[in-house]
Each structure stands twice: as C-alpha cells, then as structure tokens.
Amino acid sequence: TTAEARPKTLPTSALAERAAVVLRDNDTGSLVTASPKLYPHMWSWDAAFIAIGLAQLDIGRAVAELDTLLAAQWSDGMIPHIVFTSATGYFPGPDRWGTDAAPQRPRHVRTSGICQPPxxxxxxxxxxxxxRRTSRVDAALAEGFAARVWQRLYRWHRWIIRYRIVDASGLVAIVHGWESGMDNSPRWDEPYSRVVPGTNLPPYARLDVLRVDDPAERPSDDDYDRYLWLIEQLRGVNYEPEAVVNTSDFLVADTFATALFALASDVLAELGEELACDRDQVAELRQWAARARRAVALSCRPDTGMAADRDIRYGNWIATPTLAGFSPLLCGGAGDRAEAALLSTLDGPDWSGHPDLFAAVVPSVSPCARRFDQRRYWRGPQWPVLAWLFSWAFARRGWTAQAARLREQGLRLTADGSFGEYYEPFTGSPLGSTNQSWTAAVVLDWLA
Ligand code: 9WN
Structure with missing residues (x-):
C-alpha cells in the first residue's frame, strides 16, 4: 500500500472538532471509556491522557475524570488498571478478575487487581x-484539585516503592504484561515463554478479536492463555501485594515504567512544592525519583545504549529493541553523551528516521528488528499516545525542536480523524480500535 491510499487529511479545526466529539461520545457521565466498543471501561493510564485532552475542553470535566479514577484507589494505595462500568462487552470483566474478596478493594466500584504505569x-x-492559561477560575479549580488529591498520588507512588522495587536493579517490577501497558511487546516474549498455563485454567471466550477488523492486530490465543493464567495466580493469593510478587510466574523489572515513575515522582514533588504540601513527603518523592532515574541509567546496555528490562525470576536482562529502550530520554540521568547518542538512534534509520515510515513517529518496535510485525499491536505499530508522552517530556527537558517535530509528525499520523488506537507505520492506516479516547485526547492537546 502507498501513502496515496491514505484517507484525507482534515483541516486542523475539523480535526479538533472531531476529537472533541470522540471524547463527548465516549463519555458515560462520570468517566470517558477508553474506546466505544473494544474498551467500554476506564483504564488507569488512559484516564490520565484523557484528562489531559478534556482539559482543553473543560477543566472541571478533566478534574472529574481523575476524581473517578482516584476514587477507585485501593486502600493500600494501588491505582487499579481497570475501573469497570456496567458494560459487558469486554473480557476479562470483573467476575473473572474476582477482586471482590480482596480486602483492599474499593467498595463502591469493581476493578481489576493489577496496575498500569504511573x-x-x-x-x-x-x-x-x-x-493557569485559560482563566483565574480554572486555575483555582485545577490547583484546588491538585492540592486535594496530592496525598492520594503520594500514596500511589509509595505503594510502588513499597511493593514493586523488589530486586537489586532498583527498577519497578510488574507481575503481568498488562501492567506495562504494552501487553504483547516482544519485551515480554521470554518471560511469557516461561509462564505455563495450568490444565485447570478455566475456559473463556475472547471478545477483543471480534471488535477489530483482523485478529492479527491483537495478541495471539497463546498469549491470552498466559494472560488469563496469571490472573488465576493473582486470585490465588487474593491480590495481597507481597504474595503477588512472591508467587507470580511473571515478575519482570520494567525500565519504561521506572522512567515514568521517576518523571512522575519529580513532577509530583514539584507540584507539592508549589502547593505547599508536606515537606518530608516532597523530599521522599525526590529521593524516589533519583533512585529510579539511576536504575534506568544502569539498565542501559553498553553496546546499544538502550535501556533494558530484567527478568527477575530468571535473573537475565532483556535487550529486545523496542521503544522502551529510549526510557532514559523521558527521565534523564544517563548523562549528556549517552543521551545525545540515544537521541540520534531515535531519529536514525532504524527508528523514527526509517525511510519508509509514513510519519516520523517512533514505532513500538524497530522496523529493522527480527520480531517487528507492522500490524500487531505492541509489536511494531506506532502509538500516538506514546509520541505525545515523548514530546511532552522533551519539551519539559528543553528539547524544543525535538518536541515540536514529534508533535508535527504525531499530527501527520492522526490527521485523518479516525483516532486509531495504533497505526501501521508504512501506510499510516489506523489499526485496532477507532475513536480511541486517548488518541483524540493527545490530538486535542497537540492542537491547543
Ligand atoms: C488490557 C486501554 C488499554 C491500554 C493498554 C493497551 C490495551 C488492554 C487490552 O488497552 O490493553 O489492559 O485488553 O488489550 O495495551 O495500554 O491501556 O486502551
């Protein structure tokens, strides 16, 4: 397929209008679902990006979105990865998760029992x-909200420190690929190859494959057996956080989640200073950020400079080339020379500078890698939401030109107004769900 096969490019004003309509249409009143058909619930990290998009339309609605998520926080501090609505079209739903018996769960709403990147x-x-840029009233609303929920965020970060820094790497550990947000990334192939579903895995029927054009855009059935088997293991220990880490067959140190934890801990500390929150807690956050940043820098492979994950159960580094390798660029700490080298790798022909890409947006896996699969989910396609994340982090780090370029190329990718969940890198066609809320949200922010 050639770029000519692409749908039309909407003018900016029409694109923004359409993005707003997507968020409005996916709004149930108290939450914006991740997508209309495929994901009719609230996802933790989606909600964060969705709130960023909502802020362009209505600060009050943006704040309400995060309030809904934070109200589902578990009593130990964990923010669950899914807050379920009453919709039934997604599997695994709340019955399969079986979190109702976990003492830390929220009482008013049903959730999954794992988390997503902070x-x-x-x-x-x-x-x-x-x-602060729109009006005084809005500024007061947003600052009041931030001050009100700051403690909750602090407790969320403390939960990660308490329960998820479990080996000498100092990286944040995950117990399920879903916790990484990059479910079937080749990053997890090796650890998943060692997860052997028991013969007592209760039967199930997938719904996700019925909601996309082609099942080859989604994880495989073998993957799903493993995903579901891990849920059985988590249920087996009733989601008790220490027992989860001790028993899960999947226990991996995630360098990308660690970079986000470092970045977000710094951001939270900064907000804490602005809002005059507890000084000791602010200092703790700074320490956590520094430790996490160091861990990410130490995970970088000497040959490529790219950050790696670590299989904690088996004690080996996983250096599969995925966009998670660029984690140090999000949080800093690797040193100027290493960062410059990593930035040129990012812009180079193996990644965003690959000559055949429709838009120069970092693909989830290098098109030159053996395991690259241009249509399958986290195994090659481009994800606009990640382009936004890198562009925001780059702007914050003062890399204005790189940030602007990512924005421009992210908008090129999304200009047809379909708001795909992810995109085929060579043709720029949308894949997975369309009208995906977080894609609409980041487009709105880019267009602001
Ligand atoms: C499982 C909602 C979520 C995203 C994840 C993405 C996908 C779920 C799924 O959709 O995961 O959590 O069923 O595939 O991988 O990053 O948060 O958009």
Missing amino acids: VHAIAIRRIVDVA
Missing part, C-alpha cells in the same frame, strides 16, 4: 498548566 501526576501537571 503517569497520573503528569496529567495533573498538564491540567494545572493549561488551567
């Missing part, structure tokens, strides 16, 4: 910044 402080930062 990007929420970034959303609050962005909402406050946007609100």
Whole structure:
C-alpha cells in the first residue's frame, strides 16, 4: 500500500472538532471509556491522557475524570488498571478478575487487581498548566484539585516503592504484561515463554478479536492463555501485594515504567512544592525519583545504549529493541553523551528516521528488528499516545525542536480523524480500535 491510499487529511479545526466529539461520545457521565466498543471501561493510564485532552475542553470535566479514577484507589494505595462500568462487552470483566474478596478493594466500584504505569501526576501537571492559561477560575479549580488529591498520588507512588522495587536493579517490577501497558511487546516474549498455563485454567471466550477488523492486530490465543493464567495466580493469593510478587510466574523489572515513575515522582514533588504540601513527603518523592532515574541509567546496555528490562525470576536482562529502550530520554540521568547518542538512534534509520515510515513517529518496535510485525499491536505499530508522552517530556527537558517535530509528525499520523488506537507505520492506516479516547485526547492537546 502507498501513502496515496491514505484517507484525507482534515483541516486542523475539523480535526479538533472531531476529537472533541470522540471524547463527548465516549463519555458515560462520570468517566470517558477508553474506546466505544473494544474498551467500554476506564483504564488507569488512559484516564490520565484523557484528562489531559478534556482539559482543553473543560477543566472541571478533566478534574472529574481523575476524581473517578482516584476514587477507585485501593486502600493500600494501588491505582487499579481497570475501573469497570456496567458494560459487558469486554473480557476479562470483573467476575473473572474476582477482586471482590480482596480486602483492599474499593467498595463502591469493581476493578481489576493489577496496575498500569504511573503517569497520573503528569496529567495533573498538564491540567494545572493549561488551567493557569485559560482563566483565574480554572486555575483555582485545577490547583484546588491538585492540592486535594496530592496525598492520594503520594500514596500511589509509595505503594510502588513499597511493593514493586523488589530486586537489586532498583527498577519497578510488574507481575503481568498488562501492567506495562504494552501487553504483547516482544519485551515480554521470554518471560511469557516461561509462564505455563495450568490444565485447570478455566475456559473463556475472547471478545477483543471480534471488535477489530483482523485478529492479527491483537495478541495471539497463546498469549491470552498466559494472560488469563496469571490472573488465576493473582486470585490465588487474593491480590495481597507481597504474595503477588512472591508467587507470580511473571515478575519482570520494567525500565519504561521506572522512567515514568521517576518523571512522575519529580513532577509530583514539584507540584507539592508549589502547593505547599508536606515537606518530608516532597523530599521522599525526590529521593524516589533519583533512585529510579539511576536504575534506568544502569539498565542501559553498553553496546546499544538502550535501556533494558530484567527478568527477575530468571535473573537475565532483556535487550529486545523496542521503544522502551529510549526510557532514559523521558527521565534523564544517563548523562549528556549517552543521551545525545540515544537521541540520534531515535531519529536514525532504524527508528523514527526509517525511510519508509509514513510519519516520523517512533514505532513500538524497530522496523529493522527480527520480531517487528507492522500490524500487531505492541509489536511494531506506532502509538500516538506514546509520541505525545515523548514530546511532552522533551519539551519539559528543553528539547524544543525535538518536541515540536514529534508533535508535527504525531499530527501527520492522526490527521485523518479516525483516532486509531495504533497505526501501521508504512501506510499510516489506523489499526485496532477507532475513536480511541486517548488518541483524540493527545490530538486535542497537540492542537491547543
Ligand atoms: C488490557 C486501554 C488499554 C491500554 C493498554 C493497551 C490495551 C488492554 C487490552 O488497552 O490493553 O489492559 O485488553 O488489550 O495495551 O495500554 O491501556 O486502551
């Protein structure tokens, strides 16, 4: 397929209008679902990006979105990866998760029992910044909200420190690929190859494959057996956080989640200073950020300079070339020379500078890698939401030109107004879900 096969490019005003309509249409009143058909619930890291988009429309609605998520926080501090609505079209739903017996669960709403990357402080930062530019009333609203929920965010970060820094790497550990947000990334192939579903895995029927054009855009059935088997293991220990880490067959140190934790801890500390929150807690956050940043820098492979994950159960580094390798660029700490080298790798022909890409947006896996698969989910396609994350982090780090380029190329990718969940890198066609809320949200922010 050639670029000519692409749908039309909408003018900016029409694109923004359409993005707003997507968020409005996916709004149930108290939450914006991740997408209309494929994901009819609230996802933790989606909600953060969605709130950033909502801030361009209505600060009050943006704040309400995060309030809904934070109200589902578990009593130990964990923010669950899914807050379920009453919709039934997604599997695994709340019955399969079986969190109702976990003592830490919220009482008013059903949730999953794992978490997702801690990007929420970034959303609050962005909402406050946007609100300060719109009006005094908005600024007061956003700052009041930030002050009110700051403690909750602190407890979320403390939960990660308490329960998820479990080996000498100092990286944040995950117990399920879903916790990384990059479910079937080749990053997890090796650890998943060692997860052997028991013969007592209860039967199930996938729904996700019915909601996309082609099942080859989604994880495989073998992957799903493993995903579901891990849920059985988590249920087996009733989601008790220490037992989860001790028993899960999947226990991996995630360098990308660690970079986001470092970045978000710094952002939260900064907000804490602005809002005169508890000084000791602010100091703790700074320490956590520094430790996480160091861990990410130490995970970099000497040959490529790219950050790596670590299989904690088996004690080996996983150096598969995925966009997670660029984690140090999000949080800093690797040193100027290493960062410059990593930036040129990012812009180079193996990545965003690959000559055949429709838009110069970092693909989830290098098109030159053996395991690259241009249509399958986290195994090659481009994800606009990640382009936004890098562009925001780059702007914050003062890399204005790189940030602007990512924005421009992210908008090129999304200009047809379909708001794909992810995109085929060579043709730029949307894949997975369309009208995906977080894609609409980041487009709105880019267009502001
Ligand atoms: C499982 C909602 C979520 C995103 C994840 C993405 C996908 C779920 C799924 O959708 O994961 O959590 O069923 O595939 O991988 O990053 O948060 O958009």
